[in-house]
Amino acid sequence: MRYSSCRFRAVQLSVAVGVAVAASTAGAVDLLSRAMQNEAAYIPSQCYTNTIDINGGIHNPCYSCHQPSDAPNYSNDDDLQLAYDFAAYAETNRWTNLFVDRTSQVAAISDEAIRAYTAIDNYRNADGRLILAEHLRDVPPEWDYDGDGTWDGFIPDCWFNFDQEGFDRDPDGTDTGWRAFGYYPFLGTFWPTNGSTDDVLIRLPEGLRQDTSGAYDRDIYKLNLAIVEALIKREDVPIEPTDETALGVDLDKDGTFGIATVVHYDWAPLEGRTMSYVGRGKTLLENGELHLAAGLYPEGTAFLHSVRYVGTDAAGDAVLTPRMKELRYGKKLRWVSYSSLDNIVRADENEKWAFPDRLRTLAGDAEHGMGNGQGWVYQGFIEDADGQLRPQSYEETAFCIGCHGILGGTTDTTFAFPRKLGTEHPQRGWFHWTQHSLRGIPEPLDADGKYEYTRYLRENGAGDEFRANSEIRSRFFNIDGSLRAASVEALHQDLAVLLYPSPSRALTLNKAYRTIVEEQSYIYGRDATVRPPLNVHWFVPTGEPTGIQTALDNDH
Numbered sequence: 001m002r003y004s005s006c007r008f009r010a011v012q013l014s015v016a017v018g019v020a021v022a023a024s025t026a027g028a029v030d031l032l033s034r035a036m037q038n039e040a041a042y043i044p045s046q047c048y049t050n051t052i053d054i055n056g057g058i059h060n061p062c063y064s065c066h067q068p069s070d071a072p073n074y075s076n077d078d079d080l081q082l083a084y085d086f087a088a089y090a091e092t093n094r095w096t097n098l099f100v101d102r103t104s105q106v107a108a109i110s111d112e113a114i115r116a117y118t119a120i121d122n123y124r125n126a127d128g129r130l131i132l133a134e135h136l137r138d139v140p141p142e143w144d145y146d147g148d149g150t151w152d153g154f155i156p157d158c159w160f161n162f163d164q165e166g167f168d169r170d171p172d173g174t175d176t177g178w179r180a181f182g183y184y185p186f187l188g189t190f191w192p193t194n195g196s197t198d199d200v201l202i203r204l205p206e207g208l209r210q211d212t213s214g215a216y217d218r219d220i221y222k223l224n225l226a227i228v229e230a231l232i233k234r235e236d237v238p239i240e241p242t243d244e245t246a247l248g249v250d251l252d253k254d255g256t257f258g259i260a261t262v263v264h265y266d267w268a269p270l271e272g273r274t275m276s277y278v279g280r281g282k283t284l285l286e287n288g289e290l291h292l293a294a295g296l297y298p299e300g301t302a303f304l305h306s307v308r309y310v311g312t313d314a315a316g317d318a319v320l321t322p323r324m325k326e327l328r329y330g331k332k333l334r335w336v337s338y339s340s341l342d343n344i345v346r347a348d349e350n351e352k353w354a355f356p357d358r359l360r361t362l363a364g365d366a367e368h369g370m371g372n373g374q375g376w377v378y379q380g381f382i383e384d385a386d387g388q389l390r391p392q393s394y395e396e397t398a399f400c401i402g403c404h405g406i407l408g409g410t411t412d413t414t415f416a417f418p419r420k421l422g423t424e425h426p427q428r429g430w431f432h433w434t435q436h437s438l439r440g441i442p443e444p445l446d447a448d449g450k451y452e453y454t455r456y457l458r459e460n461g462a463g464d465e466f467r468a469n470s471e472i473r474s475r476f477f478n479i480d481g482s483l484r485a486a487s488v489e490a491l492h493q494d495l496a497v498l499l500y501p502s503p504s505r506a507l508t509l510n511k512a513y514r515t516i517v518e519e520q521s522y523i524y525g526r527d528a529t530v531r532p533p534l535n536v537h538w539f540v541p542t543g544e545p546t547g548i549q550t551a552l553d554n555d556h
Contacts, residue, residue, distance in 0.1 A: 029384075029393055029520055031143055031366040036395040037523050038094040039359050040087065042402035045095035045525050046189060046465040047084075050535045051546040057481070059467060059535075061460040063552035064187040069408040072295050072338040074345040077408040078551035084537075084544045088357040092539050097516060097525030098466075099532045106511040106530050114510050118309040121322035122387055123160070128171065132156050132327070132381060132389045143391055145367035153367045153391070154329045154379050158201060158304055166430035167218070168201065175218060177203040178304060179225065180432035182421040184444050185499060187456045187554075192318040192438075193472060193501040194464045195509045195528035196325060197308045199433050200416040204228065205300025207290060210280040220279035223251070223263075227277055228301070229420060230265040231294050232411055237263045238423045247278045267294045291335045296412050299375070302331040303414065309513070310506035318500040320433055325513065327381040327389060329369070330404065330414070336375040344374060348406055356542070360405075362398050370397045372405045376413055383517045395523050409554060419444075439496040446554070453498055454488050459552060463498065466533035471505050472498065 051059050066080040079085075125131050136143075139151040146152065158178045161169050168178040178201040185191050190198065208224040211217040223239065230237045244250055244257040251260040266273050275292060277285050284290035290298050305328040311321040336344070351358065364370030369379030378400045380392040392399075404413045411418040421429035426436045444452045457463060461481055463472030476487045476498070490497045501509070513528040 029390075029396075031391055031393050032145055034365060034394045036398065038395065040090035040094070041395050041398040041523065042360055042362065042405065043086070043090055044399075044402050045093075045098060045527055045536075047402075048093040048095065048098075048537045048540065049465045050537050051548060053461075053467075053535070057461065058547040058549075059459075059461045060546075060548045060552060061188055061456070061462075061465040062546065062548065063459065063554050064456065065403070065407055065409040067408040067552070067554050070295065072293070072341045073408065073410060073412075074342045075406050075408040077406075078553065081548050081551040082546055084540045084542060084546065086540065086542045087359055088542065089359060091541055093537055095525040095527075097521055098527060098529060098536050099538070100529075101532060102512050102515050102530050105515040106508060109511040109514060111507050114507055114514060117387065117514065118311060118321040118323045118510055120387070122383070122389055123156070123306075123322075123324055123327070130156055130159070143367070145365045151367065153369055154331070156304075156327060156329075156381075160306075160432070160434075162432045162435060164427060164435075165222075166427055166432060166435075175216065177206075177209060177221075179203070179430060180435075181417070182425060182429050182431050182433070182436060182441075183416045183419040184421070184441075184452070184495075185438075186415050186419065187453070188460075188463075188465050191463070191499045192310050193499055193505070194469060195310065195513065197310050197318060197320045197433070199306050199308075199320065201304040201432075202417060203302045203304070205290070205298060207284045207300075208277055208279070208281040208298065212280055212283065214280055217279060220281075223247075223278050224281055226263045227251075227275065228297060229417070230263045231267065231275065231292065232297065232418050233265075233420075234267075234294055235265050237265075238428075239263055247282075249276045249278050249282060251278075265294075267292075293338065296335075297332050297414075299332050299335045302329065303416070304329055305416070309510045310501060312503040312506055316503050317437060317439055317496060318506060319437070323387065324389060325383060325517075326392075328378070328400065329380065330376055330378045332376050332412075333371075334375045341374060345406055360401075362394075362401060364394070364397065366391045366393050366397065370394070370401055372401055372413055374405070374413055376404065378404055382522060385518055385520050387517065393523075399522075399526075437496070438499055439494065441495045443492045443495060451488075451492060452554075453491060453495070454483070457483060457488075457498075466527075467535045468529065468533035471501060 049061060060081060062081040066077045068078050069075045123131060133156045136151040136155045157176055158168050159170050162180055163169060166180045168176045170176055180199060180201045183200060204224055209216055209221040211220050226237045226239050239262060242251060242260050244260050250257060251263050253264040253266045267275050276282050277292065281290060285292055292298065306324050307326040308324050309321040311319040313319045362370055369377040371377050380397055380400060381389040382392050382396060384390045423429060446452050457476055463469045476484055478484055508530060509528040512530050516526060
């Protein structure tokens with residue numbers, strides 16, 4: 001590190017003050033304020049990883065997010081693998097929970113207590129009603145940002161009651177539009193072994209769930225989901241045998257209306273090759289009321305993402321707990337074309353060049369969510385000190401925008417759906433993680449035919465950004481840092497070998513996160529750490545080289 005010892009001591013003092021503030025403000029969360037303790041809260045804590053170890057070894061977890069992108073993602077931010085590029089304000093790491101030793105706090109929580117806590121459902125009450133939704137319909141004044149007596153943001157309407165096709169149904173058995181899907185967890189932080197389990201659900205706009213008369217039609221909806229999947233993945237998607245004549249759409253692109261068994265991806269409008277939705281969506285598309293393009297979701301698409309503690313089943317495998325840590329929501333409110341997305345990125349780059357120390361302006365509030373400048377709004381709910389879900393504050397929501405904004409590793413600012421499991425998996429990939437687990441799912445291959453997770457382990461030399469997961473280190477690495485061949489071979493056949501923590505580790509991480517909940521100190525970090533990880537910068541000058549010499553491309 002090239003900064004002076006005096007500056008280092010100043011940063012130490014700043015961090016210590018931040019930790020003290022976190023402890024002293026437990027529970028005092030102002031949802032009506034847009035003031036921020038950390039004005040760069042959109043920069044994730046993982047971006048402060050020290051990529052050079054004490055022996056001079058180089059580790060690259062950065063490529064998973066920062067990489068050459070495919071249009072219409074024009075970010076191409078793989079240069080961030082090579083050097084830290086922060087505004088002056090963000091050179092100081094304000095995720096001060098990373099530097100808190102929680103050993104004594106964790107030791108004070110018994111295994112029985114944390115099991116009992118995580119087993120309580122804080123989304124549905126004993127009568128099966130949606131707790132948060134009822135609170136929002138009778139919104140407390142301290143949650144009502146605009147003071148109009150009505151909650152104008154997202155009101156949860158998913159019952160987490162899934163059938164054998166992954167569709168969520170309300171108590172009357174009616175489809176809510178939400179559909180769960182299995183996916184390959186994103187590299188690093190989102191692996192259960194690093195502290196959380198989660199799920200993701202998608203819901204397309206109403207017009208894509210309807211037949212030509214405007215009535216709900218599940219079969220039409222399934223086809224439109226397959227069409228969107230083909231456009232997002234840019235590949236063919238198998239479907240159940242479907243009569244194209246009745247739909248008026250050549251799904252398999254064979255030039256005739258017959259029985260299709262695949263949605264063929266073939267979208268090159270400048271060459272006269274296009275695709276279409278079916279049902280009412282076809283009419284809306286033709287009328288210009290709905291849009292279609294490769295790499296983009298139609299406007300009105302929404303995602304729901306619950307983040308939970310790590311439970312353990314009788315076999316010792318990780319499972320979702322009833323208790324949620326967070327409920328995250330994103331919706332695409334407006335269509336943004338390829339050219340507009342390109343202009344957005346170019347404008348961002350120009351501003352960084354002209355005003356390198358200017359921080360990002362974030363539009364939104366706790367009630368309405370926060371826009372990412374690319375057509376999407378993101379909103380979240382998180383545990384209060386008593387474990388009930390409450391809206392995130394403005395600053396807590398800013399935490400979401402760094403990953404769901406201008407970033408090379410996303411598709412239309414999302415992560416999970418491009419990683420959806422294919423039709424060769426249970427329920428054709430449409431299931432909730434309470435129906436099928438990661439156990440037995442083979443490791444995915446990159447576009448270049450290399451094992452994706454194995455590559456991450458090799459390039460990073462660890463199973464998390466901070467290289468703090470000692471369990472993965474002991475399972476997968478030899479003393480000299482090389483990968484264990486037997487462990488890697490087992491991973492090729494079964495993701496759970498890598499992604500699932502031991503029951504004891506799961507309990508420990510649950511306890512560590514519980515202390516953050518009690519403090520309500522999310523603005524200082526949400527990473528479930530017991531002891532401060534060693535490989536984290538307290539301060540890093542902008543332009544500081546990471547030591548990585550060649551940027552990698554995470555093709556998947």
